Amino acid sequence: MAKDAQLKNRVVLITGAAGGLGRAFSEAFMEAGADLVLMGRDTGALASLAEGLKAKGTGVVHIMEVELGDPASISRASASVLNDIGAPDVLVNNAAVQGPIGPLWENNWAAWEEAVRVDLLAPAFLCSGFVGGMIKKGRGSIINISGGGATGPRPNFTAYGSSKAALVRLSETLAHELAGTGVTVNCIAPGAINTKMTRDVIDAGAGLAGEKEYAGATKLSGDDDGSVAGKAARLAVFLASPACEGVTGRLISAVWDPWERLPELKGDLDGSDIYTLRRIVPKDRGRDWDDG
Numbered sequence: 105m106a107k108d109a110q111l112k113n114r115v116v117l118i119t120g121a122a123g124g125l126g127r128a129f130s131e132a133f134m135e136a137g138a139d140l141v142l143m144g145r146d147t148g149a150l151a152s153l154a155e156g157l158k159a160k161g162t163g164v165v166h167i168m169e170v171e172l173g174d175p176a177s178i179s180r181a182s183a184s185v186l187n188d189i190g191a192p193d194v195l196v197n198n199a200a201v202q203g204p205i206g207p208l209w210e211n212n213w214a215a216w217e218e219a220v221r222v223d224l225l226a227p228a229f230l231c232s233g234f235v236g237g238m239i240k241k242g243r244g245s246i247i248n249i250s251g252g253g254a255t256g257p258r259p260n261f262t263a264y265g266s267s268k269a270a271l272v273r274l275s276e277t278l279a280h281e282l283a284g285t286g287v288t289v290n291c292i293a294p295g296a297i298n299t300k301m302t303r304d305v306i307d308a309g310a311g312l313a314g315e316k317e318y319a320g321a322t323k324l325s326g327d328d329d330g331s332v333a334g335k336a337a338r339l340a341v342f343l344a345s346p347a348c349e350g351v352t353g354r355l356i357s358a359v360w361d362p363w364e365r366l367p368e369l370k371g372d373l374d375g376s377d378i379y380t381l382r383r384i385v386p387k388d389r390g391r392d393w394d395d396g
Contacts, residue, residue, distance in 0.1 A: 110345050112137035117192040120199025122149035124299045125333050132337035134161035141166045172199055172226035173218050182233040191237020194344045197227035197248045202301040203263030206312040216263045223267035244287040245344040248275050260314050272355050272381055279353030288352035290343050294336035295359035298324050339363050354379040
């Protein structure tokens with residue numbers, strides 16, 4: 105799919121590009137023919153990634169240092185993109201931090217706020233800054249990366265889970281605001297991937313993270329073969345491709361959902377709440393509490 109250069113001459117901006125999942129996104133979009141803007145904190149790692157990408161495609165690669173927790177840094181970086189390159193055709197809000205691990209009342213509050221800035225406010229800022237240019241083009245794709253805690257409680261990870269749940273609702277709402285513009289907004293739940301956040305859980309230990317989280321992270325640290333990240337990257341390219349025009353406002357699991365069939369299922373998606381966050385009421389579980 106990716107080798108046919110379906111995104112040739114399209115500019116794709118990826119945050120957190122030098123991390124494990126960010127690298128998978130970068131490679132997949134490069135293979136699809138896109139030009140890349142790689143954002144991150146470590147310019148050395150970004151430069152190394154850019155050099156390695158040369159063998160995977162012919163697109164132009166720009167690297168840009170940014171600290172997503174610093175409003176001034178992200179403002180400078182987004183202004184530089186608009187001035188030097190123009191609004192991207194695809195925005196992948198991938199960067200995230202785990203935030204403090206443990207019960208809310210024991211969390212460091214500065215670290216909690218930092219997680220919200222990186223995981224929620226930075227993606228919202230970039231969406232706000234670039235969507236106007238996408239509207240002018242009459243096309244665009246925003247892909248926000250969700251994660252553990254977005255669809256259900258995740259004890260001991262309140263900052264991360266709350267931010268990711270809010271990011272999904274932001275995406276749904278923005279999709280409605282952009283209806284008819286040609287710009288789509290979707291979220292990807294990538295699945296379990298061995299990243300720095302996995303190591304954060306292991307470092308925190310079972311006492312703070314919880315036995316289940318700690319056991320899962322420990323197992324993942326030795327078992328991850330990169331296939332899950334690759335599947336998430338292929339889904340991102342698919343959502344940004346012409347095949348998925350009109351598919352918007354959805355949270356899609358790269359691992360569990362039949363996303364390859366999204367174009368043919370679009371009629372079922374339109375007007376439905378499939379792949380969205382919603383409140384469960386008694387009738388959804390076969391109970392009619394209105395009868396008293």
